[in-house]
Amino acid sequence: NAGVTQTPKFRVLKTGQSMTLLCAQDMNHEYMYWYRQDPGMGLRLIHYSVGEGTTAKGEVPDGYNVSRLKKQNFLLGLESAAPSQTSVYFCASSSAMTEQFFGPGTRLTVL
Amino acid sequence: DQQVKQNSPSLSVQEGRISILNCDYTNSMFDYFLWYKKYPAEGPTFLISISSIKDKNEDGRFTVFLNKSAKHLSLHIVPSQPGDSAVYFCAASAEATGNQFYFGTGTSLTVIP
Numbered sequence: 001n002a003g004v005t006q007t008p009k010f011r012v013l014k015t016g017q018s019m020t021l022l023c024a025q026d027m028n029h030e031y032m033y034w035y036r037q038d039p040g041m042g043l044r045l046i047h048y049s050v051g052e053g054t055t056a057k058g059e060v061p062d063g064y065n066v067s068r069l070k071k072q073n074f075l076l077g078l079e080s081a082a083p084s085q086t087s088v089y090f091c092a093s094s095s096a097m098t099e100q101f102f103g104p105g106t107r108l109t110v111l
Numbered sequence: 112d113q114q115v116k117q118n119s120p121s122l123s124v125q126e127g128r129i130s131i132l133n134c135d136y137t138n139s140m141f142d143y144f145l146w147y148k149k150y151p152a153e154g155p156t157f158l159i160s161i162s163s164i165k166d167k168n169e170d171g172r173f174t175v176f177l178n179k180s181a182k183h184l185s186l187h188i189v190p191s192q193p194g195d196s197a198v199y200f201c202a203a204s205a206e207a208t209g210n211q212f213y214f215g216t217g218t219s220l221t222v223i224p
Contacts, residue, residue: 004154024157031210033212035214040120040216041216042113042115042117042200042215042216042217043155043202043214044214045211045212045213046183050210055162056210058211059211059213080180090154090155092154095173098159099157100157100212101157102147102154102155102156104152104153104154105152105153105154106151
């Protein structure tokens with residue numbers, strides 16, 4: 001079992017560029033989440049999904065879009081990257097409201 | 112508005128002694144609490160949880176205490192080991208928050224050999 005994997009691990013973007021972060025889980029979890037971690041801010045929820053085909057906004061959704069076309073995948077998109085989106089992004093999955101399993105993170109820098 | 116707070120950014124403890132990490136929350140609807148441990152360049156890993164119907168939960172060297180009236184929980188690690196050096200996050204959720212977990216800002220624990 002790979003658990004939760006994230007692609008890519010690192011990325012540098014220029015302001016205005018777009019990109020998609022991919023999260024995959026092999027635990028058959030219904031729930032998937034995208035967080036960002038910034039110094040002194042802890043983990044903040046961007047978007048989440050409670051099942052295939054569903055998405056919902058978290059605490060800090062502005063500037064991001066998500067899609068859950070397949071149960072095992074959760075994509076996070078940045079349409080027009082801004083320096084304020086420089087962060088470490090973590091994907092997580094869980095069964096219902098239980099502990100979450102996190103991926104290793106994606107370090108994104110927007111210049 | 113931070114609903115879950117960890118007011119100590121860092122903590123240093125001697126090996127073998129007790130580590131106590133604290134967490135406060137403001138939303139009285141929270142009914143499920145978790146602690147995660149995070150090493151550098153890795154994702155957080157689940158450590159221990161507690162539901163609001165309990166006031167204590169133990170798992171080996173780790174014990175979580177919940178004081179609902181004070182809206183406070185703490186994680187005790189006894190005895191502390193150098194491998195426990197990491198950042199610890201507390202998190203909380205409630206059925207009313209619709210499947211969302213709220214995380215604290217983390218406490219960096221250093222266990223000195």
